[in-house]
Every structure is written in C-alpha cells, then in structure tokens.
Amino acid sequence: MEIIQQLLNGLALGSVYALIAIGYTMVYGIIKLINFAHGDIYMAGAYFGYVAVARLNLGFIPALILAMTLSALLGIIIEKVAYKRLRNSPRITLLITAIGMSLLLENGFRLIFGPNPKPFPELLKTKIFHLGSLRINNIQLIIFAVSIVLVIILEYIVFKTKTGKAMRASSYDIEAAKLMGINVDKIISLTFAIGSALAGAGGILVGIAYPRIEPYMGIMPGLKAFVAAVLGGIGVLPGAMLGGLVMGVAETFTKAFISTKLSDAIIFSILIVVLIVKPDGLLGKQIKEKV
Amino acid sequence: MKKLKNLKLILGIVVMVIYSIFFLLIQTGALNPYYGQILIVLGINIILAVSLNLVIGFTGQLALGHAGFMSIGGYTAAIMSLNYNLPFFISLVIGGLVSAVIGFLIGMPILRLKGDYLAITTLGFGEIIRVAVVNMDFLGGPRGLAGIPKKTNFTWVYFITLFTVIIIYNIIRSPYGRAMLSIREDEIASESMGINTTKFKMMAFVIASFFAGIAGGLYAHQFMFLDPKSFDFLKSFEILTFVVFGGMGSLSGSLMATTVLTYLPEVLRTFAEYRMIIYAASLVMLMLFRPQGIMGNKEINLAHIKEFILCKLLRKCKKKGGAFNVTIEG
Amino acid sequence: MSLLKANNLTMQFGGITAVSDFSIEVGENELMGLIGPNGAGKTTVFNMLTGVYKPTKGDINFAGEDITGLKPYDITRKKAARTFQNVRLFKDLSVIDNVKISLTYQIKLGLFESILRTPNYYKVEKEIHEKAMKILEIFKLENKSEEYAKNLPYGEQRRLEIARALAASPKLLLLDEPAAGMNPQETQELMELITWIKEEFKIAILLIEHDMKLVMGICEKILVLDYGKILTVGTPDEVKNNPEVIKAYLGEEG
Amino acid sequence: ACGGKKEEEASVIKIGSILPLTGDIATFGESSKNGLLILQDEVNEAGGINGKKIEFLFEDDENKPASSASVAQKLINNDKVVAIIGSIASKCSIAVGPIATQSKIPMITPTSTNPKVTTQGGEYVFRACFIDPFQGKILAKFSAEDLKAKKAAVLYDVANDYSKGLAEFFQKGFEEAGGEVVSVETYNTGDSDFNAQLTKINALKPEVLLLPDYYNTVGLIAKQARSTGIDAIFLGGDGWDSPDLFTVGGDAVDGGYFTNHYSPEDTSPEVVAFKEAYEARFESVPSAFSALSYDAGKILVAAIEKAGSTDGEKIKEALKATDITAVSGKVKYDADRNPIKGAVILKTEAGKQKFFKKINID
Amino acid sequence: MLEIKNLNLHYGMIHALRDINVKVNKGEIVTLIGANGAGKSSTLRALSGLEKASSGEILFEGKDIAKNPANEIVAMGMSHVPEGRRVFANLTVYENLELGAYLRKDKDIKKDIQLILDKFPRLRERLYQRAGTLSGGEQQMLAMGRALMIKPKLLLLDEPSMGLAPIIVKNIFDIILEINKNGTTVLLVEQNAHAALKIAHKAYVLETGSIVYEGDAKSLLEDDTIRSAYLGE
C-alpha cells in the first residue's frame, strides 16, 4: 500500500513540476530561450495571488485571473525590455540577460514585500480524500487536472491553429516568418504572455498547495522544472508533462525507497542517463541536421 | 624571431613590474588586506573565467558545471593540506589533477550531447558533485570544511593566474586551438576536415576542469573554509557571466569582464539592500549595450601595444607621424 | 585500379528510401560526375561516402580498405575530402585559418610542445602557414587570407571551401554543386580550376552539379541517379543523348 | 595607521555587523538587523558608552562565506570598526572568525551554533546562542523523560548545518536515554514537498517527530505531516521562535514543544523592555534572531564599557569575563567562549507560545 | 507600380547600395543582374523591409514604404523569395505552404495548394515530411511554392533557379511567365542571366552597389560587353 501512496505523492509533486515546466518549454519551443527568469515569474505569480487575496480580498477565480494577467504582463515587459533587442545576438547572451532578470525579480520582490516568507492565504479548503488507507487531497487533484488540460489546450494552439503555426515558423526563422506577413513581435509577445500566465497560475496553485511564499521560492522549482522540460524533450509540450511526472515520481520513490539524502543527485543522474540513451529527451524527436 | 624575443622580454618586464608594484603596495599596507583580498579573488575568478572560456567561447560547448570542478579541486587540495600536510603547491596540483580526472570521466559520456542538452547535464553534474559533498562527513558535509591553513597569498595567485592565461593563450594559438575553434564554428564541417571532435572537446573540458580545480585550491587556502553551497549552480552562472560579458572566445575580454564584475558588487556595497538590484540591472544593461561582450571574439593585440609603447613612450616610431590608437586584431 | 568502390548502398530515413542499391567505382585520377533530379539522392550518396550518414545497407571500399561506418574524420584521414551543398565554412575564422584546420590532422605536434612553445612548435606553425598560403594562392585568395570567411562574396566562399578540402590532401575530392550561385563567367573559371587541380595533384574527383555546361565540359564519366537508383552510367555524350535522362532530368532542349 | 583614527574615536564607536541581508536567508538577516537597531537606539538614548555613541555598520554577506570574509576585511580595514557582530549562519561565521582573531577585533555571532565557530575562529570569537549539542541533548532528555517517548523520528535539512547538528545530537541523546529513533529522514533547503518522507515516517508511527528547522519550513512540514496522518508530537529548537510559525503552520503546529533562549511570558525587565521596544518600532513580535542579535550587541556594549577602551584586546578580555543579564537570561562564557546559560521549553498552543519548563544542563 | 529613388544601404561601414534608381511597371518582368556581391540581394532585402535603407525612397503603388516593417509590406502585396531558400525546417511541406497563405482570408487556400503541388509533383511526394530534410532543390521548389501562395501583386525572386535540375529550371521560368501573364509583376534576380534576360521586359545591371546599365532585356542580350562580362561568352 505504501508504494501506491508514494506513487500518488510522486504524481502530485510531479504535476507541480509539470505545471511550471509547460510554460518553460512553451517559451523555449518558440524562441529557443532558456528563460531562467521563468521560475521567478512563477514566484511573482504567487505574490500577485497573495496581494489579490490578502489585500484585495478576491476569491479563487478572480485571484487566479488577476495573477495570470499580471504575470503575462510581466512576461511581456521582460521580453520587450531585456530580450527583444537581443534577438539577433548569440543565444548565450540572452541566457545571461535571463539570469540578470531573474536576479532582478528576486531582489525586487524582496525589497517590495520583504524577505520574510508570507503565508499564502487559504483560498481553497483542503479536503483529503481517503481510498482505503490511501490519501490524496483536492488541491493535488486540481493541479494535476490543470496541467493536463493546459497541455491539451496548448498543444492544440501550437499545432492546430494559424497562430501556432506562426509561432513555430517564427521559432525557426524570424526573417522568413516576416516575409509571410507574420507580425513576429506580436507572436513572440504572445508566446511570452502565455508562458508567463502559466507560470503565474502555477504560482497561485502551488501557493495554495504549499502555503509559504518568499522571493527566492522560484529558484529550485525553476531549475527542476527546467530539468523536467529537458527530460521530456525541451520544446515538446507533452514532454514537459511527462518529464515533470517522471521526475516527481522518481524523486518521491528515491526518497521513499533509496535515500532522502541523495534524492537530488539521483534525479540529475536519471536525467543524464536518459539523455545519454536518448539525447533529445523522452518525447523529443531525434532531429538530425540535414547536411 | 628576434622581434619575438624582444616582445617576450618586454612583456616579461611589464609583468614583473606590475607584480612588484602590487607586492610593495600590499606589503607596506598602502593596499590594505581588504583590497588585497579582492585582488586575490580577482585572480581566482580570472583563472575560472579563462578556463571556462576555453570550453564555451573557443570550443563552443555550453558547460554549466564549472563551480563543481572548482569544488573538487578545492576540497582535494584542502584535504591534502589538512590530512597529509603536503606543500601548498603540491596540494594545488593534486586538486587540479583530481578535478581533471573527474572532468574526463564525466566528459566521456556527455560530451556528445549538444547545446542546451549539454548545458543541463553539466549543470546536473555540478549539482551531483555538490550533493555528494553534502553527504560526505569527512569533508564536513553541510557544515563545511574548516581550519584549512591560510597559504594563498598575492604572489601565488598572481603567478598562477599569469601561467593559466599564458597556457590557455598558447593552446588557442596552436593547431589545437584552431581545431577547437572549428568545432565551435561548425562541428560537421570540422569532422569532415579530419578533426576528431570528441577528442578536442574532451581536451578542452579536461584542461578547463584542471584549472577550475586549481582555482578551487587557491580559494580553499584563502578563505580557510569550504562549504558545498558556495559551489552551486549559481556560482557556475557567475563564472559564465564573466565569460559572456567579456566576449566568448576572447581572453582579454574575460580579463576585463572579470575585473569589472568582481569589483562591481564591492563598489555597490554602499547601496546596501539595493545592491543586488543595481547589480542585476547593470548586468542586463551591459548585455543589451554590448551583446557580443566587451571584446566580441577579438583580442587586444600585443603587437600593437608594443608599438604603442615603443612609439609613444620611447619615441621610436616605426610609422611616420599620425595619431596612434590601440587597435584590435581580427 | 579503382580508388573508391561502393556496393549496394542503401539509405533509409524512417519510411523514406533516399538511395537504394547504389554502386559506384571511381578510378584513381578520374573525374566523375554525379547528376540527377532534385531529391534523387546525390547529396545522400556523398554523406554516406564521407561517413556523415551510416548506410542502412552496403559497403564502401576506399583505397583498398573497408571504410563503411567510419567517422567522417577517419575517412578524411584516409584521404577523401568534401565540400557541402550549403557552404559550411568556419564563418568567424579567417580565410587562412579555415585552410589551416584541414592541415591539423597531418602534423605532429604535442599539446605540451604547443603550450611550452618549443622550437618544434614554431617550425610546425611555419610549415602550416606556408602550406596554407600555397593553397590559397592556387585559389587566388592569398590577399584575403586575414579576412573573415563570412565576409567573402558567395563565389569566393565556394572557392575557399574547395581550397579547404584540398588542404586535407585528399586522393578523392567530393564536390557538391560547386558552381551553384556563380555566374556563367565564374563557372567558366571554376571549370578550368577543377581540371587543373585534377592534373596537378593527380587526384580523383567526384562532382555533383546541375550546371550541364560544367558537367558535360569536364567530366570523363557521368553517373545519373533518379529516385535513389542508378539510371545510367556513361560518357557525357552517352548521357546527354539518353532519352531516359532527357525525360527525367535534362528536359527537351537539353 | 594615521591621524584620522583619533578623530573617529572621539565621536562614535563603530561596530561592524555582517548579516545576510539578501539571498536565501535574508529574512533572518533582517530580523537580526532589527534587533541591533533596537539596541543602538537604546544605548544611544541612554547616553552611549562612556559618552560615545555607538553605530552599527551593516554589511550584506548574502549568506556566502567568501562574501562574509570580504566584508569582514572591509569593516576592519576600511571602516575601522572596533568589533563585529555576525554572521548568522555558522559557515559564514567560520569564515569571519580567523580574520577577526588575526586582526585582534572581537566578534560575537548571535546565532551560529556550530561548535567550530569558536574553536576554529580563535580567541576573539564569541557567541550569544547555545551550541548544537546543547539543544539536541535537552530535546532528547525532554522527550525521553517528560514526554516518556520511546519511539522518535527525525526529519531534517541535509544541506543546513544547524538542522543537521540538532538532528544528530538529538538522536545520540535520545538513544542514550533508552529511546529508539525509528526513522531519520532528510530533505533539501528550499524543498516544499515532504509527502514522500512523511508517508515513510507515518508507517513507523513514532511518538515524537523532531523538526529541527526554522519556523517557515516547520510550518509547511507540520501541515503536510498532519494531512499524511502523522499524530506524533512535534519537537524543535530555537529556529521555531517566531509568530510566523503559526501563520504558515496554523493549528498543525499546536501541541509541539521547542527549546528557546527565553520565554515571551517572562516578566524580567530585559524581556519586557525588549519586546515592547521591538513591537513599537517594527509592529511585530521579535523572533529568536532578533533577540539573540540584541543580546550579542548588549554583551559587546557591556564589554566595551567595562574595558573602558575600544582596544580589541581589552574588549576581548572583558568579554571573557562577561556576566550580564540579557534577554536570553544570564550570560557567562566558558573556556571555549560559548555562553553558559539555561534554556526554556516552550509549548505551542492555540497559535501561541506558552512557557512550559526551564531546563539547565551541566 | 514600384519606384526606387536614390536608395542607399549600409551594413555597418560597408556602403552596399549607392543611389539606386529602379522602376518596375505593372505587369512587367524586370530583372536585376550582376556579379557576386554586387548588391542584388541587398536591393531586394531593402525593398521587402528586411534591411532598413539609410536613405532614399521606395514607392510601392505610390506609397513610401521605406520605413514599414517587413510583415506590413507583405500585407500590401509585395512578397519576397529570399536567397538561400529559408523554408521553415521544423514544419512540414504542407504547413510551409499553408503559411504562405497566412494573411489570406479567402476559401481557395486548399485549392491553391493543390495547384502548386501540380506544378511541383516532387513536393506532393514529400507533403508531410519536415521541410528541413528535403534536398536542396526540393527546398528551393518549396520556397517558390510558398511565395506563390501569398498571391502577391509584386513578387521579388532572388535566384529562384539556384541548385535546380535543368528540367526544373525550365519549369521555373515557365512558371514565372505564367504568373506574370496572370497579372503578377515580377522583379527577378538571377545568376542565370541568359534565361532571365530571355523572359524579362526590362533589365538593370548592378556593379558594386551602383546601377551601371539599364534598358530593355532584348538589347542587353545583344550587347557585347554584357555578353562577355555576365553571360560568360
């Protein structure tokens, strides 16, 4: 029985990683930027939610909408200020500005809200469901459901709509995309908006699940979500979901049955082994450069 | 050949003069221990930056685990000093070698990965090293390793930094360096020109690990204390920042960027809690302002500097008249 | 005696068979053309011969050795060098460095000799430099030796690519559409250059090209590929008048 | 080494303070800073030390040892401070200690509990808090004797030396007292999901569960532990001391016990005055970090007063002979420059800390 | 329809185009020839908004578009098949064609795709393959097909015959003639000057960034200096 309970724990944790990883991979898939500030937008989302609930007394849905909107806005601003001018620069330059933005957000929020962790208000009452000796709570279920729904929606947007095609085209060749009449700036802003809104939603949901928010809360989940995204095949949306879940379960099982001390090392080892065997991640397509 | 010898001689003199000036300033206390320490940190950072530049800037492989190798070298050297009482230099070299060997073992499976996948695996290895250290009680675990003798001083750092820069410069300006550059430029074409890319990538990676290990040893014997958290992925990012801000594939760029970015946080201390904000904002601004880094992939040309010295200072102009400016080599 | 002999090469990508049962024999110092409609599999053949792709089936023998499945750098070291359909220069390196890189595998210089700058280092570097300059002179690029490769006009980039391949001292040179993007005048010059190289260095050349003037003008033998299969092999005249080739490739006016 | 020094001596006494004002534990740095600010005002309003005002120069070390060392050099050499308060985490204090001793500048760390801070640091290094073994032992003894627990479990942060220290000494003490530690689990700094470990612990049904971490993490763990079905009594150390324990943990933390330096219900004038001043200025209840930093400052001020000089060596000697009553009780130093002081056990009840018991250990 | 007045273009220090004046009338095929590096591609890039001209006017149907971004220029009815194919390698052949119709709102898109596949049967065989794995020539056909999907008023073609088999080259020039008959104006850059001059009405010759000759195409074909310099005869 314990093993099934641990599996549930793992899936619950994994869907948190997945939720953040989806936004990560979305942005990556379109503009090939490892947006290290993504974890911090997630943090910002949690704070926006906090303000919405604790200061403005909003309910769950309005708070969620507000947080997503503000996060999207933040994402767009970051893109316009820090990334846009660097579109033709080496990608690693963007990586550095992303790191800079990440530091800026962390310290900015520390100054505004203070370094002290804030308790996230209890927006949804936690309900624990018992199935025999197994337990799972409603918030875990919600996060899980939200991640799956998001993957489906985004997958639809990216692969089935005209905008999605424009996104993918822009991701490959901005100039050629312009020559098709695509407004690349708008498409990239949109991509950032969606990715950031997802991070914002993640911030709120995780805030509810683990009600402690602080300015540096985005670093580790950001890193782990990135790992999850790569594990699943970076740029591949269902890959992010799968990668997140695999990581959650692997982490939980490691803690439960091997060693809690080494769990992080083991997670990274799994990642490395997977990449060595399958260099493009679990669901990544082996794309060999045509010579 | 004679010209070359002259140049070397002049450079040698310049290097010794700079050393003597700083040495005297420190000895007389005109440069107090605070500034002395910043200089030492600067040297360590330069070693880290130029060695990482060999992998990232010259060979084009995005590696994000440099801090991990620094910690391997640091801990090894510290243990050599603490438990075996070895002379400082020997401890340092052993630290570097152990780091290089581990670099080799890690490099074997992962160097065939590309781009972001390589980045995340190297980052992963950096973290694995950190977690491993946390769990090794003989290294002090999370409490850190204390009581390392204070052996690092300005002289050691100055000359080791100098040698590191010279060695890496000499590698770059050799067939080995060209082979590495060709990998950065186009791996498929490089292989088609008879370059065993895996071998050269490995070489760059191992050499960089070695020097990161040396830097770690210097760090350990300067701060007399090591803790695993000091070598997490954020530290690797910091080193990466030096490299990118200096210009990928430019040693002189790395030198300048490291100097600026090592001093900047100290200068900003007066801003207290706004310090990190200003630092982060300047970082973003610097990159927006010069996306290719201070030097791009160019170097300050020594020959021009020599001419500058000869012409302006010694009044032995080769060219006739005209304003002279220090130009940049292609 | 034949220098290159490949038997029954087949290359599949997923469901697509790009090349099937392809066999070729190139003699020493022979200049052979490889033509065929777009997508016939010509570049794929090159990729198999030079180790970029591993053939799904078949074997390749070069200079008496089996080279099937070897890495590209091993094959180059056995002295078969190539150019690419989409120019692949080391863009941010100087013209001369592009050439020097091909010489790397042919020299003996230890890492420590380089680091310590021993006399041997200077000797070897000097040799490399002289050899590279010589090759640049052949291609009339000597006064652009310090230019970044990316700053050359397209035609010169193509020439540099051939120079770089030649620097690898090949016995077999594989050229993938060397005249693409050149105007008729430049193509004319290129034709002369290719024939001259062949005679001067006594090497074999395998050439892909869509410019019929060039192909028919200099090739001794031509192999025609269509849908991954060999359509015919023959002299330029035979090929030119082969109705199947006309139908699939040349078009009515030829 | 020139004229400026004299002039400075005349006006104010500068005390360096090295705290993590940014970075992962910035919140503790801020609490400490607040404690020191209270002290600064208090001393200066009372006329300063022998007529001279004191001034704390705060420097941020980001919780990085290299940064702590750098800042220590700056404070000593550029700012010419007479003493240093800091840093918070043991790793940072260990990096500062040798520099202080070498420069003959006394230093007091408010909260670094690793024994090595003073042993490695040299004779100028003091502290205001207990050391790890002490709290660990008290908690072990308390669980075995007062709670009569036979089965204990431990869940600690591997990457945090404070947490690890408490965990290890508790385990040792509890086993010596005849109990059994059925499960020792760990997590990493920054984790927020503990379900895997808690599920494991739950299966072993311990009577007490030691959570040796700071209040913000403990609240999270407690909540998840209760929802996993764990009904053990929670135990912790001084890291629990903050009203924020309840804001995150809610009623999940009720019924737990933790060791602390003082009780907020204590009616001694020191405690009351400090609490009032703090609440008036910062509109919140002080945490252990604030109290200990305040105490560290107070110990130092008393020593400077007694030494009658700002000479490092004299202050050090005066510090060794410290005998004052601070917020956390009477302070005297042992040969290793660790304070000899008692501890209290507090109980968490209905969102409040209640005095439970005073404990002294030899 | 299109009038370029005193156009100048700089790449950093390089002065790539010097006072270019070109006029294209509605319904014409105009060709631009010149040696490597003369500035042919640069001219087209300036027209379609990929490069910002440093001075000069570009009048498209009477409106100055020199400052408009590329995507707006496309919307006005000018489309550009750039040098080097530039297909979307990560998209399938079909998706590439669909993107050609990105701005179109009519219902004929599916039908037009079929028409293009009829013109390039090779593409039909590769319809759901990622464009990046196509052969060089197949990519060139795709690039051409994609531009036709835009149904522009003015089509700028940069070396459309490069890397194509002789039979397809012929096909390409037929297609250019055909779309021109159906009302599309064409500005054509070609190395295959012979073929280009044959189908063009008017021609301009570029040399190191300046126009050195202009006139009707037939007369250029007969001009001896042109023949020896650009036609390799």
Ligand SMILES: Nc1ncnc2c1ncn2[C@@H]1O[C@H](COP(=O)(O)OP(=O)(O)OP(=O)(O)O)[C@@H](O)[C@H]1O
């Ligand atoms: N990596 C790959 N994946 C899938 N299909 C491929 C791949 N490489 C080539 N092909 C297919 O194999 C066929 C042959 O391609 P190849 O590049 O060899 O043609 P080619 O004869 O060189 O044509 P061209 O003259 O146009 O360059 C093409 O139809 C192409 O779509």
Ligand SMILES: Nc1ncnc2c1ncn2[C@@H]1O[C@H](COP(=O)(O)OP(=O)(O)OP(=O)(O)O)[C@@H](O)[C@H]1O
């Ligand atoms: N992005 C750029 N940066 C710097 N110089 C450039 C750039 N693009 C083109 N040039 C230079 O501008 C000049 C004109 O180039 P352009 O590509 O327009 O020539 P072209 O006539 O199209 O030649 P080709 O026949 O080789 O395609 C050349 O000297 C070229 O080197």
Ligand SMILES: [Mg+2]
């Ligand atoms: Mg081809």
Ligand SMILES: [Mg+2]
């Ligand atoms: Mg062109």
